[in-house]
Amino acid sequence: MKRLISIVLICLPLFLSAQERQYTSTNAAALKLYKKARQSMDAERYDEAIGFLTSAVQTDPKFLEAQNQLADLLRLKMQYKPSVEHYLKVIAVDAEFNRAIYLNLGDEEVDIADYPNALIHLQKYLTYPGITPQKKQLAELLVANCQFSIDGMKHPVPFKPMNLGPEINGPNDEYFPVVTADESELIFTRKINGNEDFYHSTKVKGKWTPSVYLSDQINSPQYNEGAQSITQDGEYLFFTCCDRPSGLGSCDIYVAQKQGDSWGSPINLNSPINTRAWESQPSISADGNTLYFSSNRKGGYGGYDIWKSTLTDKGWSEPENLGPTINTPYDEQSPFIHPDDNTLYFSSNGWPGFGNMDIFVSRRDQDGKWQKPTNMGYPINTSADDNGLTLNATGNYAFFSSNNLKGYGGFDIYTFEMPVPLRPKVVTYVKGTVKDSKTKDPISATVEIVDLGNNRTVYNNTIEQNGRFLATLITGKNYLLNVSKHGYMFYSENFSLVGDSSKKQFQIEVPLQMIEAGNKVVLKNIFFDTNKFDIKPESKIEMQKLILFLADNPAVTIEISGHTDNMGNDALNQTLSQNRAKEVYQYLLTKGVPAARLTYKGYGKTQPIASNTTEDGRRQNRRTEFKIISN
Incomplete structure (x- = not known):
């Protein structure tokens, strides 16, 4: 998401008499074209206006108003390189023609990763007196971006993205990938003819099967569903839907529960999580008790902030802003809380980076406070928008989407090996099936896992008749597993991961005995x-x-x-x-x-x-x- 800078379209009155204001051009043909361009702009026919302005500056290359206006319109259309070229032509003729050019030019040069020249032009802009506080703040952030980027590109991080292949990707856009803890299922968003729906794939013998439509219960032909988060056991899907009749605002967060091999009807999380504002991009913690999301609701630090809500006996708590160590006066989006519950990945255009949205990582300290975010580095981050990163439970591989890597068309989903310094804590999982000890049939039961070091419940779920459960465990700890069901004796297990930094998984069968x-x-x-x-x-x-x-x-x-x-x-x-x-x-x-x-x-x-x-x-x-x- 590009940072919004007001594009002041130069629409000065066009007076052609000698006694009135004079332009930098006296060429009648160029002035006539300029007038036509203004009329097209008034009608919001910007492509037509660009055509007239292009002809005007070809007729008179030193027609600075037309050059400036053309650069602004090209910038509006996100044609960054030609926009830069026309801004440079203006200041080559008159360096003081319009001081706003230096902010716009510097911003566009960041967009095309020309950081050294962007730094020069932005620093010049900051020498002008009377700059508004908002624009000064923005220029200073862009300067910080340039300084960070010039150094960051000298120290690239390992990055070898691999396309997930035609089973997942196609000619449409695929993005927002998430996987279950055992990496047996991948759920992602696909956009077809402007409509966003969920698709999923399962992994068989190490390979993804051809993706299929997720569920008619969740997907809809008239509304967009996307930006999802799945619980580690794959039983609950938190996602965003916009403009549904059940919604409270433009976009709301919903949850759906798996029912056997299908999904139940989505439920709006309602107040206090959803408001009349925009709530989206949920990420659920491993224990299912904390929901992180992005919102532009009141009380934040900028446009979009990251918030969290905790599940209590009375429902979801009033959302809490993650504070200024995470949020800035600009935008923070796409939070992903790793199953270690201590590592948060998110996108921001407010912390120093390579321009636009970059991906950052923040970790909790011993007091549970989030630390200053770390930019994940180049070339994971670039001058384009970089967001939507998720990781597998073990933290060694990340998933993301891109339209810049010559894939199968539009945005494709990729994976890459996460550089070691950017990885979360080592996490493994326990996966089990609860059965009647006599009949050997799967049964429903309540499964609880407790961290014995702090008596904190890290997993508590009543599983369905299929008897299956899956929970993540952070290495270096001792855990209690308790499985119970009315009419049965409970089952006790212990997982000691103290001194264990491996990623071994536990797969168990739980035989419950009748009383x-x-x-x-x-x-x-x-x-x-x-x-x-x-x-x-x-x-x-x-x-x-x-x-x-x-x-x-x-x-x-x-x-x-x-x-x-x-x-x-x-x-x-x-x-x-x-x-x-x-x-x-x-x-x-x-x-x-x-x-x-x-x-x-x-x-x-x-x-x-x-x-x-x-x-x-x-x-x-x-x-x-x-x-x-x-x-």
């Missing part, structure tokens, strides 16, 4: 130090899950059991397992669970569930369980 006497659950998130039986603080979340299970099933009685591996003294192992089981038992008592519903026992090494010949097997054998005694 029946004899069934057992391993409590994988109850922790003890080696050879000790004091419950570690990070175990409290798992203990609370057990307490809630007992509260929801008041007829159930259980046995808490402790187990060890076969290493060391058998008697000590027996005592240790007994003490650990007793510690859990006593904790439950202190939280109000009746003693009549609880027993405990230590089994030492006598009931292994894996081989004791490997460290992984011994780790599995060192465990705490609960068993249904009666229900």
Whole structure:
């Protein structure tokens, strides 16, 4: 989106008598052509006016009013190089003819990446007295752009874009690509005959299948749908639609939920996210609880700002502006929050860059505050509009669209390997299917994942009958997984990624057991130090899950059991397992669970569930369980 600079079309009265104002030309034919051009401009027939002005300056090359007017019109039509040529012809004849030329000329030279000359002309413009504060601010930003660009082009970043191929791209425009965390699905916007709709493709054996129309529930023939964000598990699609009857403003943000292999009807997010202003380009956080978007609503710092809203028990919160470390007096758009929840990519024409919209990255500090954005560098950014960047979950590849790379026609979707300094934190994912342990059929359930370091829930979703779920995990942390369903025992799992900087993925099958006497659950998130039986603080979340299970099933009685591996003294192992089981038992008592519903026992090494010949097997054998005694 080009920064708007007022183009003052020179429409001075045309007096031809000797006593009236004289132009820089006395050529009658040139003046006649100039008059015709003015009449065409009054009727907004700009192409016709350009023709008359071109003839006028050919007739008299030193007709400066016509040269200036022609440059302005070419600029209006975004014909930047010829516009620059005509501005230069004006100042070659009279350097002081019109000081506004230097701002317009400098801006156009930034557009064509002629930064050294743009710097000269912009700095001259700033020497004039009486410049309005708005234009001075703009000229200073353009100067900063030039200085940044001259240095930035000397230090290019690695950039090898690859077209996603004819399965995705065609003669129409394709843009705004997003992928699920496991990169199994790509959703993008395609424009056909001026109408924007969603298409998608799935990845099979590492290749994208031919893209197909996403859904009649979401796409519509009369409205434009685009600028979308998909949750990491692919179950919710947040997107923009403009001018729908259900909308509150020009463009609103909607959400649709997946229903099996199809999509449900979109729902307008309504107030306070949507207003009578323009709300668009949503990006949903990995946990699904924070929505980032761009808006020109009141209370911002410039034209379009980036805002965020948090999902609470009462719905979406009043949007919060990300503040002046992200937003400027100009435009910030296309936010993309990476699944690491700490790295934000967005486009801006208000921070120093290569001209127009550039892509920037900002990271949170330890206090959760966004830091000053970093320009992603040349040639990722250029003098053209650069925006709409998204990344895969692992952060090593980015997706974007361009019409400058000789693709299949119009805007095409590309991918490139992200330079290491610009990457987010390392993220992996856990992907699973919940099944009935007896029938092996997929079932619906509630899946929760908690960061054990800060007790923060990073994923909480009630999955559908297909039993599938997918959630992203930041490496370097410990996570609790809990899967529950009414009438079933819950399932416990632990993912320890401390000291792990790999991108390995976890694919698991979750067998949920019916509440029946004899069934057992391993409590994988109850922790003890080696050879000790004091419950570690990070175990409290798992203990609370057990307490809630007992509260929801008041007829159930259980046995808490402790187990060890076969290493060391058998008697000590027996005592240790007994003490650990007793510690859990006593904790439950202190939280109000009746003693009549609880027993405990230590089994030492006598009931292994894996081989004791490997460290992984011994780790599995060192465990705490609960068993249904009666229900």
